[in-house]
Amino acid sequence: MIGLPFCHSDKRNCSRRLAPAVHAWVNQENLEGSFAHMKMSTKTRLLLTAVTAASIAATTAPAQAQDTSDDDTIVVTGSRIKKQDFISNSPVATVDSAQFEKTFSINTENLLNTLPQTVPGLDRTSNNPGNGSATVDLRGLGATRTLVLVNGTRMVPFGQNGVVDLNTIPTSLIKNVEVLTGGASSVYGADAVAGVVNFILKDDFEGVETNIGYAMTDQGDAGLLNIDATIGANTDNGRGNAVLNVSYADRAALFQGDRSFSNVALFNDGNGGLEPGGSSGVPGTSIFSGFNFPNGESGPGVFDSDGSLRPFVLGGQVNDFYNYAPVNFIQLPQERFTVTGLGSYEINDTVEIYARGTFAQNRVDSELAPTPIFQTSQFSLDGNPFIDAASQAVISNTLGDGVDTDGDGIDDTATGFLRRRLVEVGPRQTKDINDTFQITLGARGDLTDTWSYDVYLQEGRTVRAQTQNGNVNRGRFSQALLLADADGDGNVDVDAAGNPTCSDPSGNGGTVNCSPLNIFGPGNISAESATFINTAAAATSELQQTILQGNLSGDLGSFRISKDPIGVAIGAEYIENKGDFRPSQDVAASTIAGFNGSPPSGGKYDVYSVYGELSVPLLSGLPFAERVTLDLAGRYSDYSTSGSNETYKIGGEWAINDQVRFRGNYNRAVRAPNIGELFAPIGENFPGAQDPCSAGGIPAGSTAVAADVAAICTATGVAPGLVGSPIINTVSGQVRALSGGNPNLDVETADTYTLGVVIEPNAIEGLSLSVDYYDITINDAISAVSANSILSSCYDPAVGGAGSAACNLIVRRPDSSIGSVSQQGNNIAAIDVRGIDIAAQYGLDVGNIGNVSLNYLGTYNMQNDFLESDGGTLFECAGEFGLDCGEPDPSYRHRVTAGLDKDSWSFQTVWRLVGTVNDDDDTTDNTVEKIGTRHYFDASVGKDFGENLRLTFGANNVLDKSPPVIGDNDEQANTYPATYDVFGRTFFANAKVSF
Numbered sequence: 002m003i004g005l006p007f008c009h010s011d012k013r014n015c016s017r018r019l020a021p022a023v024h025a026w027v028n029q030e031n032l033e034g035s036f037a038h039m040k041m042s043t044k045t046r047l048l049l050t051a052v053t054a055a056s057i058a059a060t061t062a063p064a065q066a067q068d069t070s071d072d073d074t075i076v077v078t079g080s081r082i083k084k085q086d087f088i089s090n091s092p093v094a095t096v097d098s099a100q101f102e103k104t105f106s107i108n109t110e111n112l113l114n115t116l117p118q119t120v121p122g123l124d125r126t127s128n129n130p131g132n133g134s135a136t137v138d139l140r141g142l143g144a145t146r147t148l149v150l151v152n153g154t155r156m157v158p159f160g161q162n163g164v165v166d167l168n169t170i171p172t173s174l175i176k177n178v179e180v181l182t183g184g185a186s187s188v189y190g191a192d193a194v195a196g197v198v199n200f201i202l203k204d205d206f207e208g209v210e211t212n213i214g215y216a217m218t219d220q221g222d223a224g225l226l227n228i229d230a231t232i233g234a235n236t237d238n239g240r241g242n243a244v245l246n247v248s249y250a251d252r253a254a255l256f257q258g259d260r261s262f263s264n265v266a267l268f269n270d271g272n273g274g275l276e277p278g279g280s281s282g283v284p285g286t287s288i289f290s291g292f293n294f295p296n297g298e299s300g301p302g303v304f305d306s307d308g309s310l311r312p313f314v315l316g317g318q319v320n321d322f323y324n325y326a327p328v329n330f331i332q333l334p335q336e337r338f339t340v341t342g343l344g345s346y347e348i349n350d351t352v353e354i355y356a357r358g359t360f361a362q363n364r365v366d367s368e369l370a371p372t373p374i375f376q377t378s379q380f381s382l383d384g385n386p387f388i389d390a391a392s393q394a395v396i397s398n399t400l401g402d403g404v405d406t407d408g409d410g411i412d413d414t415a416t417g418f419l420r421r422r423l424v425e426v427g428p429r430q431t432k433d434i435n436d437t438f439q440i441t442l443g444a445r446g447d448l449t450d451t452w453s454y455d456v457y458l459q460e461g462r463t464v465r466a467q468t469q470n471g472n473v474n475r476g477r478f479s480q481a482l483l484l485a486d487a488d489g490d491g492n493v494d495v496d497a498a499g500n501p502t503c504s505d506p507s508g509n510g511g512t513v514n515c516s517p518l519n520i521f522g523p524g525n526i527s528a529e530s531a532t533f534i535n536t537a538a539a540a541t542s543e544l545q546q547t548i549l550q551g552n553l554s555g556d557l558g559s560f561r562i563s564k565d566p567i568g569v570a571i572g573a574e575y576i577e578n579k580g581d582f583r584p585s586q587d588v589a590a591s592t593i594a595g596f597n598g599s600p601p602s603g604g605k606y607d608v609y610s611v612y613g614e615l616s617v618p619l620l621s622g623l624p625f626a627e628r629v630t631l632d633l634a635g636r637y638s639d640y641s642t643s644g645s646n647e648t649y650k651i652g653g654e655w656a657i658n659d660q661v662r663f664r665g666n667y668n669r670a671v672r673a674p675n676i677g678e679l680f681a682p683i684g685e686n687f688p689g690a691q692d693p694c695s696a697g698g699i700p701a702g703s704t705a706v707a708a709d710v711a712a713i714c715t716a717t718g719v720a721p722g723l724v725g726s727p728i729i730n731t732v733s734g735q736v737r738a739l740s741g742g743n744p745n746l747d748v749e750t751a752d753t754y755t756l757g758v759v760i761e762p763n764a765i766e767g768l769s770l771s772v773d774y775y776d777i778t779i780n781d782a783i784s785a786v787s788a789n790s791i792l793s794s795c796y797d798p799a800v801g802g803a804g805s806a807a808c809n810l811i812v813r814r815p816d817s818s819i820g821s822v823s824q825q826g827n828n829i830a831a832i833d834v835r836g837i838d839i840a841a842q843y844g845l846d847v848g849n850i851g852n853v854s855l856n857y858l859g860t861y862n863m864q865n866d867f868l869e870s871d872g873g874t875l876f877e878c879a880g881e882f883g884l885d886c887g888e889p890d891p892s893y894r895h896r897v898t899a900g901l902d903k904d905s906w907s908f909q910t911v912w913r914l915v916g917t918v919n920d921d922d923d924t925t926d927n928t929v930e931k932i933g934t935r936h937y938f939d940a941s942v943g944k945d946f947g948e949n950l951r952l953t954f955g956a957n958n959v960l961d962k963s964p965p966v967i968g969d970n971d972e973q974a975n976t977y978p979a980t981y982d983v984f985g986r987t988f989f990a991n992a993k994v995s996f
Contacts, residue, residue: 077089077093077179078093078150078153078179078181078197078199079091079093079181079185079188079197080188080570080614080616080632080634081188081552081554081570081572081614082554082568082569082570082614082616083453083554083555083568089664090630090632090652090653090654090664090665090666091181091183091185091652091664091666091755092181092182092183092755092757092771092773092775092838092840093179093180093181094116094118094179094180094182094840094858095177095178095179095180096112096113096116096177096178096180097176097177098175098176098177098203100112100898101172101173101175102943102953102991102993103907103909103941103943103953103955104911104939104941104955104957105214105216105225105227105953105955105957105989105991106172107172107214107225107227107250108124108125108135108167108168108172108250109135109137109167109170109172109175109178109200110122110123110124110135110136110137110167111124111125113137113167113178113180113198114137114979115896115911115913116180116858116896117838117858117859117860117894117895117896118139118140118180118182118196118838118860119137119138119139119140119141119180120138120140120141120888120890121138121888121979121980122135122136122137122138122144122979123135123136123144123979124979125252125332125333125335126331126332126333126973126974126978126979126983127333127979128329128330128331128333128367128368128369128973129329129367129369129973131333131367132160132433133333133335133363133365133367133431133433133435133465134159134160134164134166134167134168134363134435135166135167135168136164136165136166136167137149137167137198138195139180139182139195139196139198140182140195140196140775140777140834141834141865141878141888141890142194142195142777142779142832142834143195144164145162145163145164145192145672145675146192146194146195146672146749146779147192147193147195147196147197147198148185148189148192148193148196148197148198149165149167149197149198149200150189150197150198150199150200151170151199151200151202151357151359152199152200152201152202152204152357153199154441154457154459154548154550155459155546155548155576156169156170156200156439156461157169157437157438157439157461157462157463157544157546158463158544158546158578158675159435159437159463159465159544160463160465160542160544160580160677161542161544161580161582161602161675161676161677161680161681162675162676162677162678163192163578163675163676163677166363166435166437166463168335168337168361168363168435169339169359169361169363169437169439170200171202171229171246171248171339171341171359171361172229172248173210173212173229173231173246173248174202174203174231174244174246174248174341175200175201175202175203176201176202176203177201178198178199178200178201179197179198179199179201180196180197180198180199181196181197181198181199182195182196182755182775182838183196183666183668183753183754183755183775183777184196184648184650184668184669184670184751184752184753184777185197185650185668185670186636186648186668186669186670186671186672186751187612187614187634187635187636187648187649187650187668187669187670188612188614188634188636188650190574190576190608190610190612190636190638191608191638191671191672191673191748192672192673193670194670194671194672194749194751194753194777194779195777202341202343202357203231203233203244203343204242204244204343204345204357205233205242205244206231206233206242206244207233207234207235207242208232208233208234208995208996209230209231209232209995209996210230210231210232210993210994210995210996211228211229211230211231211993211994211995212227212228212229212230212991212992212993212994213227213228213991213992214226214227214953214989214990214991214992215227215989215990215991216987216988216989216990217987217988217989218984218985218986218987218988219961219985219986219987219988220259220985222253222255222259223253223255223332223984223987224252224253225250225251225252225253225989226250226251226252227248227249227250227991228248228249228250229246229247229248229249230246230247230248231244231245231246232244232245232246233245236346237346240346240347241344241345241346241347242343242344242345243342243343243344244342244343244344245340245341245342246339246340246341246342247339247340248337248338248339249337249338250335250336250337251335251336251337252332252333252334252335252336252337253332253334254330254332254333254334254366254368255330255331255332255984256327256328256329256330256331257326257327257328257329257330257331257974258326258327258328259331260331260974260983260985262963262964262966262974262975262976262983263326263331263974263975263976263983264326264327265277265278265279265324265326266278266279266280266322266324266325266326266975267966267967267968267971267975268316268322268968268969269968269969269970270316271316275966275968276316276317276318276320277318277319277320277322277324278320278322278324278968278969279322279323279324279325279326280322280323280325280370280373280422281313281322281323281420282323282373282374282375282420282421282422283303283321283322283323283420283421283422283523284323284421284422284424284523284524285303285304285305285306285521285522285523286303286304286419286420286421286520286521286522287301287302287303287304287313287321287419287420287421288301288302288303288310288396288400288417288418288419288420289301289313289418289420289728289729289816289818290302290399290400290417290418290728290816291399291722291723291728292310292312292395292396292398292399293395293398293399294310294311294312294395295391295395298312299312300312300313300315300728301313301315301728302395303321304388304392304520304521304522304523305522305523306522306523306524306525307389307522308387308388308389308392308521308522308525309389309391309392309522310388310392310395310396315727323370323373323422325369325370325373326370326974326975328368328369328370328428329368329369329370329973329974330366330367330368331974331978331983332984333365333366333367334365334366335363335364335365336363336364337361337362337363337364338361338362339359339360339361339362340358340359340360340361341357341358341359341360342356342357342358342359343355343356343357344356344357350446350447351446351447351448352444352446353444353445353446354442354443354444355441355442355443355444355445355457356440356441356442356443357439357440357441358438358439358440358441359437359438359439359440360436360437360438361435361436361437362434362435362436362437363433363434363435363437364432364433364434364435365433365435366430366431366432366433367430367431367433368428368429368430368431369428369429369471370422370428370429371422371423371424371425371426371427371428371429371471372422372423372426372429372471372472372473372594372595373420373421373422373423373594374419374420374421374423374473374475374478374594374595375418375419375420375594376418376419376475376478376479376594377416377417377418377419377814377815377816378416378417378419378478378479378482379402379414379415379416379479379482379483380414380415380416380417380419380482380483381413381414381482381483381484381486381493381501381504382396382397382401382411382412382413382414382415383397383405383406383407383409383411383412383413383414383491383492383493384491384492384493384495385484385493385501385521386493386495386499386500386501387517387519387520387521387522387525388521392521393411394410394411396415396417397410397411397412397415400415400416400417401414401415402414402415402416404491405491406489406490406491406492407490407491407492413486413491413492414483416815417816418814418815418816418818419520421520423473423526423531423534424523424524425524425526425527425528425530425531426471426473426526426531426534426535427470427471427531427535428470428471429469429470429471429472429595429596430469430470430471431467431468431469431596432467432468432469433465433466433467434465434466434467435463435464435465435466436463436464436465436466437461437462437463438461438462438463439459439460439461439462440459440460440461441457441458441459442457442458442459443455443456443457443458444456444457448555449555451555451556451558451566452553452554452555452556453553453554453555454551454552454553454554455551455552455554456550456551456552457548457549457550458547458548458549459546459547459548459549459550460545460546460547460548461545461546461547462543462544462545462546463543463544464541464542464543465541465542465543466539466540466541467539467540467541467542468537468538468539469537469538469539469595469596470537471535471595472535472536472537472538472587472593472594472595472596473534473535473536473593473594473595474534474535474536474587474592474593475592475593475594476592477515477533477534477536478518478534478594480503480505480507480515481503481515481516481517481518481530481533481534482518482520483503483504483505484501484502484503484504484517485501485502485503485504485506486504500517501517502517503515503516503517508533513529513532513533514533515533516529516530516532516533517530518530518533518534536587536593537585538584538585538587538588538593538595538596539584539585539588540582540583540584540585540588540599541582541583542580542581542582542583543580543581543582543583544578544579544580544676545577545578545579545580546576546577546578546579547575547576547577548574548575548576549574549575550572550573550574550575551572551573551574552570552571552572553570553571553572554568554569554570554571555568555569556568556569557569561618562617562618562619563618563619563620563621564618564621564622565618565621566618567615567616567617567618568614568615568616568617569613569614569615569616570613570614571611571612571613571614572611572612572613573609573610573611573612574609574610574612575607575608575609575610576607576608576610577605577606577607578605578606578607578675578676579603579604579605579676580603580604580605580676580677581601581602581603581604582599582601582602582603583601584599584600584601589601591684591685597684597685597686597687598684598685599681599682599684599685600682600683600684601682602677602680602681602682602742603676603680604676604679604680605676606640606641606642606673606676606679607640607641608638608639608640608641608673609638609639610636610637610638610639611636611637612634612635612636612637613634613635613636614632614633614634615631615632615633615634616630616631616632616633617630617631617632617633618630619631625657625658626655626656626657627656627657627658627659628654628655628656628662629653629654629655629656630653630654631651631652631653632650632651632652632653632666633649633650633651633652634649634650635647635648635649635650636648636649638671640673640748642673642674642679642744642746643673643674643746643747643748644747646671646748646750647669648668648669648670648671649668649669650666650667650668650669651666651667652664652665652666652667652668653665653666659761659763660760660761660762660763661758661759661760662758662759662760663756663757663758663759664755664756664757664758664759664773665754665755665756665757666753666754666755667752667753667754668751668752668753668754669750669751669752670750670751670752670753671748671749671750671751672748672749672751672783673748674743674746674747674748674783677742678742678743678746678783678826679742679743679744679746680742680744681740681741681742682741682742683739683740683741684739684740684741685737685738685739685740685821686737686738686740687735687736687737687738688735688736688738688787688788688789689734689735689788689789689884690731690734690735690736690787690788690789690792690819690822690884691731691734691789691792691884692729692730692731692736692792692818692819693706693710693714693792693793693795693796694706694710694711694714694719694723694724694725694729694796694817695725695726695727695728695729695730695731696725696726696727696730697727697730697731697734698796699725705725706724706725709798710796710798711724711725713795713796713798713801713802713803713808714796716802716803717795717803717808717811717813718813718817719813719817720817723816723817728816728817728818729816729817729818729819730818731818731819734884734969736788736792736819736821736822737819737820737821737822738788738821738822738823738824739821739822739823739824740785740823740824740825740826741825741826742826743825743826743827746783746826746827746828747781747828748781749779749780749781749782749783749828750779750780750781751777751778751779751780752777752778752780753775753776753777753778754774754775754776754777755773755774755775755776756773756774757771757772757773757774757838758771758772758773759771765843767843767844767845768841768842768843769841769842769843770839770840770841771838771839771840771841772837772838772839772840773837773838773839773840774835774836774837775834775835775836775837775838776833776834776835777832777833777834777835778831778832778833779830779831779832779833780831781828781829781830782828782829782830782831782832783826783827783828783830784826784827784829784830784869784870785824785825785826785827785829786807786824786829786869786870786873787824787869787885788822788824789884789885790869790873790874791807791810791811791822791824792807792811792819792822793874794807794873794874795807795808795810795811810822810823810824811823829869829870829871829873830867830868830869830870831867831868832866832867832868833864833865833866834862834864834865834866835863835864836860836861836862836863836864836879837860837861837863838858838859838860839857839858839859839860839861840856840857840858840859841855841856841857842854842855842856842857843855843856850901850903851901851902851903851904851906852901852902852903853899853900853901854898854899854900854901854902855897855898855899855900856897856898856899856900857895857896857897857898858895858896858897859893859894859895859896860893860894860895861892861893862879862880862890862891862892862893862894863879863892864877864879865877865878865879865881865886865890866878866879876921878890878921879892880892880916880917880918880919881918881919881920881921882918882919882920882921882932882970882977883920883921883922883970884921884922884970885921885922886921887972888972888977888979888980889915889918889932889977889980889981890918891915891916891917891918891934892916892917893914893916894913894914894915894916895912895913895914896911896912896913896914897911897912897913897914898910898911898912899911899912905944905945905946906942906943906944906945907942907943907944908940908941908942908943909940909941909942909955910938910939910940911938911939911940912936912937912938913936913937913938913939914934914935914936914937915934915935915937915980915981916934917931917932917933917934918931918932919931919932920970922970932965932967933965935962935965935981936960936962937957937958937960937962937982938958938959938960939955939956939957939958939959940955940956940959941953941954941955941956942954942955948995949994949995949996950992950993950994950995951992951993951995952990952991952992952993953989953990953991953992953993954988954989954990955988955989955990956986956987956988956989957982957986957987957989958982958984958985958986958987959986960986961985961986962982963985964976964977964978964981964982964983965981
């Protein structure tokens with residue numbers, strides 16, 4: 002299916018955390034050093050008329066009510082109960098609209114990824130893995146476990162994995178963003194396991210506002226243009242309001258070849274350094290078999306342009322690997338157009354109707370190096386004019402098929418595992434056009450002085466149309482390697498000009514006849530042959546979502562425990578998600594090389610839910626008990642697929658006085674399996690893994706595969722002479738994994754705890770400090786044992802061995818390399834994350850200097866563990882990155898914002914810290930065992946010119962900090978580009994005109 006690439010981050014991040022049932026038809030750089038992993042619906046209506054008293058850059062300080070109505074009642078993310086002077090008892094980080102302007106974050110994920118609560122998901126750098134979408138990932142638990150809301154209601158997902166594409170949310174219309182961490186399924190339903198990201202839009206805007214801005218690096222590239230306009234008006238003496246926003250963004254491409262750190266794919270050299278690397282799929286064709294060459298050398302071979310076979314140079318500063326890096330994007334080009342409208346009208350004192358409509362079209366291209374085909378094929382040998390005579394003899398001795406019709410000592414044909422870079426076909430290009438439409442129609446109002454209602458219907462639809470260039474048909478590739486032998490003498494027939502013809506001259510559907518394929522040397526494939534093997538590919542993916550919800554909220558009047566009333570909210574909702582994936586023939590049959598194949602898929606499920614909340618004030622106005630409140634919530638849901646389940650919440654607060662307040666919550670949260678996890682047919686992915694039988698699997702400090710492991714290797718199909726050889730290394734650390742959906746999946750369950758304190762000392766006016774401990778445990782997590790773990794278990798003498806369950810999932814090719822590893826998603830994993838969030842804000846009026854503000858948001862990551870199955874491998878990923886843990890997850894990270902406002906001027910500096918991380922791979926001699934702490938600084942200045950014009954100028958990564966450069970343990974571009982800035986110093990300017 003089309004969706005997010007299997008396990009991120011998305012990216013290596015979380016290859017272990019999501020069942021490969023969500024296999025994606027994504028870029029198959031399957032043999033070239035990046036990791037096609039991917040991290041891994043009940044919607045509610047949340048009326049959010051205001052949030053913090055003064056929105057700040059990003060803090061978990063208490064969210065407090067604004068004066069938004071006559072009775073000063075408000076609903077805050079995490080609850081539906083309206084209260085006076087409501088203060089959230091859950092940690093809520095707030096990002097206001099000014100931060101998008103001051104950092105020129107036209108794509109919302111760019112700003113959200115700087116928050117310490119998030120681990121970067123897919124973004125503008127996600128060329129491979131990637132699919133043109135942008136995602137948010139709280140706590141590194143996967144984008145599927147983060148619920149995205151717009152004005153308190155669900156945004157329609159991007160595809161069958163249930164993840165929202167943040168490109169559909171108009172940045173210029175955002176009032177603020179609230180990020181609630183910790184489970185919230187009792188309030189919002191499934192998917193809110195890690196938390197909720199709620200985008201609050203400007204639904205009361207009056208006037209006209211336009212923005213035009215541009216950004217580019219100090220090297221003059223990676224340009225980004227943004228133009229938007231918002232118009233809003235009140236009608237009928239304020240009884241109605243209408244807002245319309247139109248935006249356009251255009252992002253330029255940037256290639257890995259445009260940066261010195263990424264223009265060459267790097268390998269670890271085994272001696273603590275780096276050397277040029279790349280893919281063994283080379284333009285001249287390589288065959289990794291044990292050839293015996295006339296000069297006495299033995300090993301794999303590669304063809305030169307004259308058709309001669311010579312030894313393949315496997316290492317050193319000059320080697321034969323193909324450098325695929327330069328033509329890969331490091332910034333994906335994008336063209337985005339959005340239209341959003343909001344409106345409301347108060348019919349009378351008890352009925353207000355409202356509507357929101359969104360249309361977004363997002364066009365994103367990706368590009369990879371030309372297709373590397375890795376395939377076992379038979380090819381004509383004796384008399385083949387494309388291969389010189391001496392090389393025919395060498396090949397015949399090793400790969401000959403045993404038939405020598407003319408008795409000249411050279412077999413008529415040979416069969417081998419061929420590795421060919423099809424440069425002549427052209428680069429692999431993907432063009433994604435993603436259309437999203439969603440409309441919400443509702444009515445709300447007050448039934449009494451204390452009770453109100455809200456009911457709405459929401460329909461959404463996303464359609465992704467994808468076309469691909471550069472794929473190759475595997476069957477036609479093999480067909481064009483067998484040349485005509487009309488007289489049956491075992492020699493290839495050629496005409497007077499020395500040109501052969503195909504043994505099977507049939508065409509590709511009758512349009513192009515077979516043209517002999519000369520893969521034996523770089524640049525030797527003719528234009529006719531390239532056309533014959535080339536195949537166009539396309540697919541359409543569609544998801545539809547329907548939500549019907551009704552809510553009732555109020556209080557119990559005189560029935561109370563303290564002087565304050567007991568708040569109540571109850572409701573019911575219905576959600577239906579329906580999706581399908583329609584690929585072209587070659588994609589469906591997986592007969593292509595270049596991109597992942599995937600069969601057609603589709604399915605649907607629905608869920609009925611009822612839910613309720615209570616907020617019970619227990620004490621108020623007493624010494625050491627200014628306010629003590631108990632909060633309860635529960636939800637009962639019935640899924641058409643996994644049956645019924647219950648979620649609940651117990652929380653509360655204890656305000657000792659107006660300076661010190663304790664808060665805590667326990668949530669039982671769930672995540673229901675998405676359409677992809679349930680219904681996806683068997684498809685392919687290419688996760689990172691190492692073959693324990695190869696040179697790449699030899700532990701650091703060792704020189705050979707251990708004897709007991711070697712015995713398992715030979716027993717499972719590895720030729721004895723190839724055990725410990727680089728010839729059978731997994732290609733750039735990836736294997737072909739086969740995975741599919743499981744209709745018997747149940748929900749994931751999570752227990753989430755938060756416990757914190759909020760301090761606002763009277764002695765330091767303007768200071769607010771909060772410290773919150775969080776603990777999230779997910780059981781029955783939907784996952785599959787990773788390919789790397791299957792391999793490790795098979796070749797572990799203590800638990801594996803030929804005939805073991807793990808070894809039975811592995812298929813080897815005739816040349817002893819790994820052909821595939823089978824995976825299946827089940828409720829088998831467990832995830833534990835634990836840490837401390839610290840937030841502080843301080844504001845001070847410094848007389849003639851101006852108003853100074855300081856905001857700090859930091860996270861100490863104490864635990865990030867993943868147990869892939871009962872009795873399986875435990876991965877401890879706090880402070881780690883790499884093959885198993887994926888995206889760097891440092892033990893500490895923070896964002897600090899310092900601002901100064903003086904008259905019409907404003908200044909801001911942001912300090913982003915990404916802490917030290919260690920490589921999780923201790924089995925090989927990796928060059929980079931640690932990535933040190935990175936500090937990034939951003940700055941901006943704004944100036945108001947009267948009431949109608951504001952200019953903002955700034956720079957991100959002011960100190961031009963370069964990313965860490967690593968070898969085989971990278972994600973892409975020799976680094977982790979979603980975590981570490983790969984663009985360098987970037988300047989931006991924006992002009993806002995308001996009327």
